[in-house]
Amino acid sequence: xxxxxxxxxxxxxxxxxxxxxxxxxxxxxxxxxxxxxxxxxxxxxxxxxxxxxxxxxxxxxxxxxxxxxxxxxxxxxxxxxxxxxxxxxxxxxxxxxxxxxxxxxxxxxxxxxxxxxxxxxxxxxxxxxxxxxxxxxxxxxxxxxxxxxxxxxxxxxxxxxxxxxxxxxxxxxxxxxxxxxxxxxxxxxxxxxxxxxxxxxxxxxxxxxxxxxxxxxxxxxxxxxxxxxxxxxxxxxxxxxxxxxxxxxxxxxxxxxxxxxxxxxxxxxxxxxxxxxxxxxxxxxxxxxxxxxxxx
Amino acid sequence: xxxxxxxxxxxxxxxxxxxxxxxxxxxxxxxxxxxxxxxxxxxxxxxxxxxxxxxxxxxxxxxxxxxxxxxxxxxxxxxxxxxxxxxxxxxxxxxxxxxxxxxxxxxxxxxxxxxxxxxxxxxxxxxxxxxxxxxxxxxxxxxxxxxxxxxxxxxxxxxxxxxxxxxxxxxxxxxxxxxxxxxxxxxxxxxxxxxxxxxxxxxxxxxxxxxxxxxxxxxxxxxxxxxxxxxxxxxxxxxxxxxxxxxxxxxxxxxxxxxxxxxxxxxxxxxxxxxxxxxxxxxxxxxxxxxxxxxxxxxxxxxxxxxxxxxxx
Numbered sequence: 001x002x003x004x005x006x007x008x009x010x011x012x013x014x015x016x017x018x019x020x021x022x023x024x025x026x027x028x029x030x031x032x033x034x035x036x037x038x039x040x041x042x043x044x045x046x047x048x049x050x051x052x053x054x055x056x057x058x059x060x061x062x063x064x065x066x067x068x069x070x071x072x073x074x075x076x077x078x079x080x081x082x083x084x085x086x087x088x089x090x091x092x093x094x095x096x097x098x099x100x101x102x103x104x105x106x107x108x109x110x111x112x113x114x115x116x117x118x119x120x121x122x123x124x125x126x127x128x129x130x131x132x133x134x135x136x137x138x139x140x141x142x143x144x145x146x147x148x149x150x151x152x153x154x155x156x157x158x159x160x161x162x163x164x165x166x167x168x169x170x171x172x173x174x175x176x177x178x179x180x181x182x183x184x185x186x187x188x189x190x191x192x193x194x195x196x197x198x199x200x201x202x203x204x205x206x207x208x209x210x211x212x213x214x215x216x217x218x219x220x221x222x223x224x225x226x227x228x229x230x231x232x233x234x235x236x237x238x239x240x241x242x243x244x245x246x247x248x249x250x251x252x253x254x255x256x257x258x259x260x261x262x263x264x265x266x267x268x269x270x271x272x273x274x275x276x277x278x279x280x281x282x283x284x285x286x287x288x289x290x291x292x293x294x295x296x
Numbered sequence: 297x298x299x300x301x302x303x304x305x306x307x308x309x310x311x312x313x314x315x316x317x318x319x320x321x322x323x324x325x326x327x328x329x330x331x332x333x334x335x336x337x338x339x340x341x342x343x344x345x346x347x348x349x350x351x352x353x354x355x356x357x358x359x360x361x362x363x364x365x366x367x368x369x370x371x372x373x374x375x376x377x378x379x380x381x382x383x384x385x386x387x388x389x390x391x392x393x394x395x396x397x398x399x400x401x402x403x404x405x406x407x408x409x410x411x412x413x414x415x416x417x418x419x420x421x422x423x424x425x426x427x428x429x430x431x432x433x434x435x436x437x438x439x440x441x442x443x444x445x446x447x448x449x450x451x452x453x454x455x456x457x458x459x460x461x462x463x464x465x466x467x468x469x470x471x472x473x474x475x476x477x478x479x480x481x482x483x484x485x486x487x488x489x490x491x492x493x494x495x496x497x498x499x500x501x502x503x504x505x506x507x508x509x510x511x512x513x514x515x516x517x518x519x520x521x522x523x524x525x526x527x528x529x530x531x532x533x534x535x536x537x538x539x540x541x542x543x544x545x546x547x548x549x550x551x552x553x554x555x556x557x558x559x560x561x562x563x564x565x566x567x568x569x570x571x572x573x574x575x576x577x578x579x580x581x582x583x584x585x586x587x588x589x590x591x592x593x594x595x596x597x598x599x600x601x602x603x604x605x606x607x608x609x
Binding site: 025030033037095098101106107122124250268274 | 318327332341342399406420426442531561580591593598
């Protein structure tokens with residue numbers, strides 16, 4: 001009774017003002033995110049400033065050159081990257097999406113082999129990319145005798161991005177509610193008809209977002225190509241899948257390792273191009289996600 | 297048609313299963329499974345690519361020399377095969393990276409999961425995604441041409457070499473921040489709201505709830521994220537090759553140039569070690585060691601994620 005008769009104003013659950021510690025904690029958390037933003041800004045400003053004198057048509061019209069760094073370009077790297085990414089998209093995306101469909105729609109999780117496949121994929125996603133380079137060197141370039149060609153590079157990089165494609169496609173497929181599948185099955189559709197006509201169309205935006213992000217990972221990758229003979233300055237564009245090649249990130253690496261100042265500028269200019277391509281792809285992916293994301 | 301069907305079939309013999317199997321469905325399932333098996337083939341391929349040259353390597357260089365001495369220089373003459381310098385360098389750079397990435401990544405995760413509004417999330421989440429998408433050559437370039445000179449100006453007493461473990465480690469740390477942040481955030485988001493509400497009901501503040509309730513509840517997921525990030529850092533190649541250098545002297549001082557395992561593979565693999573030579577086989581021996589180390593960490597991480605999922609689902 002005494003409690004009930006207490007005047008309202010004296011019962012106060014909230015403490016008076018937020019303690020200083022709470023404020024400091026919140027500020028510390030925000031500061032850590034601010035560091036990330038400041039770092040990214042500094043990085044971009046620095047490379048643009050460094051590369052500015054060389055950001056012109058010479059960059060994509062000329063081929064790299066050791067003797068004349070002041071006029072050297074990165075055309076063979078741009079074309080090499082386009083070839084590799086095109087082939088990787090053709091190989092890794094269908095395989096990855098089909099594997100994701102299997103794991104989400106067909107695989108019986110109680111079977112040991114399906115659990116093995118799952119564990120294996122999450123392991124592969126974290127295998128260092130240089131080890132994929134060794135795989136490409138040992139199995140594809142030497143054992144299959146594909147040599148140091150565009151095909152070898154694309155197959156190696158396809159295997160590297162495959163786990164990423166599978167994991168993101170699985171998430172997109174899982175987001176489609178079971179009721180859609182049950183409705184389709186109840187109307188007499190077979191399992192494949194249900195997947196092909198209901199589940200896939202509903203999950204396409206998510207799959208596309210994940211696929212673009214996986215390919216952008218492939219574009220920035222350099223380490224595996226080091227093992228595949230793409231480290232030397234290639235002065236011609238690939239003419240087919242059996243041609244020698246270089247890729248943009250590896251040309252950048254090559255420029256960085258050279259002592260002359262002109263090459264540092266050239267590397268910065270090439271980095272600006274690489275970052276611009278990646279930023280464009282990332283924006284498309286984020287836009288796709290925000291535009292088509294469905295809340296079921 | 298169907299009405300007629302229904303009247304002619306007697307109730308007892310009716311079954312929902314088709315009498316004639318749809319072979320197309322089986323073909324589809326087989327094709328899909330084949331696609332999933334590509335991942336198994338990849339692992340077998342990696343092991344096969346590593347195994348044979350590694351066995352040949354240990355035929356020529358004894359295990360005792362590999363793990364028993366501390367001089368590394370397979371590309372020199374006379375060659376030396378004591379692997380410890382590159383293991384120590386790998387561990388050291390990974391440690392520097394972890395010191396950078398764990399506080400930053402965890403703070404970012406706590407903010408995004410516990411404090412951020414929908415609007416602020418929409419701003420900060422893409423920043424982490426863009427950071428995760430920056431190619432590692434770019435980080436390497438930045439470390440070599442910006443971070444190292446700045447550190448040399450600001451801290452001259454550190455006596456940094458032009459290539460050094462410190463700058464490389466710092467940038468590897470920045471590279472793994474998004475991994476720590478996004479995976480930790482996922483596991484914090486999976487903590488049921490009831491726990492938070494219980495904590496508030498007992499009078500705990502937001503900070504106390506985050507630090508004493510949410511983080512411990514998500515602990516195994518956070519540990520899994522950190523292990524995965526460590527595995528990434530240990531295998532990172534381009535940053536350490538560019539900013540950390542290729543010299544392998546047995547040293548602990550982070551101001552020195554030091555080659556990690558991945559940097560050695562990159563150096564030897566991009567050079568012209570002739571096929572079949574001991575130097576060439578060394579690439580695969582070091583590759584095996586790196587693969588086993590990261591594989592163990594990835595497996596541990598995957599198991600921890602599985603374990604924490606069981607708790608709240």
